[in-house]
Amino acid sequence: MFWDQFSDGEKAEAAWDGKARELGASHPLKILRTLPQMPGIAEGAIKRKGLFYLLRHANGLFWRYFFRQPLCYTLRLFRSYLRGKSYVRDGDFFLYSFSSLAQFTEKLRDPNSLFVLGFSYCHKPFECPSGRFTDQCIKDPEHPVCRQCFIGKCAHAAPPSAKLLWIPTIHYIGEQMFVLKEAHPDKKIVFLITACEMSLEMFGDWGYMAELEGIGVRLDGRICNTMRAFELSEKGVKPGLTVVLDETQKRMLEILKLARSRGAQYTAPG
C-alpha cells in the first residue's frame, strides 16, 4: 500500500496529494462544481419503506444467514425499531452502538475487533477504471483516476489488516457482514462505511439486529433522498455523483491514521 512506503502518515498524504494535484491539471475528472442543496430525506415513513424494500429484495444468501438465528435477529430488530433513533449523530458521522467518537476509536484498539472499511459505489468517480456499479477497485496509485479518488486514498491509508468493501447494493453489504461474522466468530466487527443519509436512517436497525457496531459516514452531493431514487441506484442507475465533504474526509483520514498506528493489534481478516 502507498502509505507503507513512508515513515509517517503526514509524508504519505503529502506525497499522495501532490501527485493528485498534478494529475488534476493533466487529467481532470468530472466532478461536482457546486454542491446541490438537497434534503437528506425528502419523504416520510422511510424506515417502514426500507423494511419492505429489504424483505422484498432479500435473496437466498441473506435468508440463509438470517435463519441461523431467526429468533435472536427478529427480537433485536424489533427492539431497535422500538428504541427510535438507531444512531447518535456527530456531524456527518452516524454512530451505531457508540455514544461518542472516543468510544469508537477505543474499540478500534481492541485486538478482538475486525475493522471493515466500506464505500458506497455512488462516490466512485465517473471515470473509475473498475466501473462504478461494481464491488471492484484496482486502487492503483499510479493510475491518474485512482490517484485523484478519495476512495483510493483511503484504501491506501487504511491499515493492511482492514477489510475493504466497495458496495453496489444494500444487500451486498448485509451479506458481506454475515459472511465476515461467520468467518471470524471470535471478532467483533467495527465498521466505517460511507452511505447517503436515507440509507443510514433506514438500515441502522438492521445493523443493530446483526450486532454490528461502527460509523456510517454521510455522503453529500447528488444523493438518493427518495425511495424511487434509492431503488434505481440499487440497480446501478445513478447518473449523479455523491461526495464525502472535505471536513469529513479529514475526519475519516484521522480515523484511518489511528487505525493504522494501532494496526499491529489487528488480526488479518483473510
Ligand code: SF4
Ligand atoms: S481507487 Fe478504486 S474507486 Fe477510485 S477510481 Fe480507482 S478503481 Fe475506482
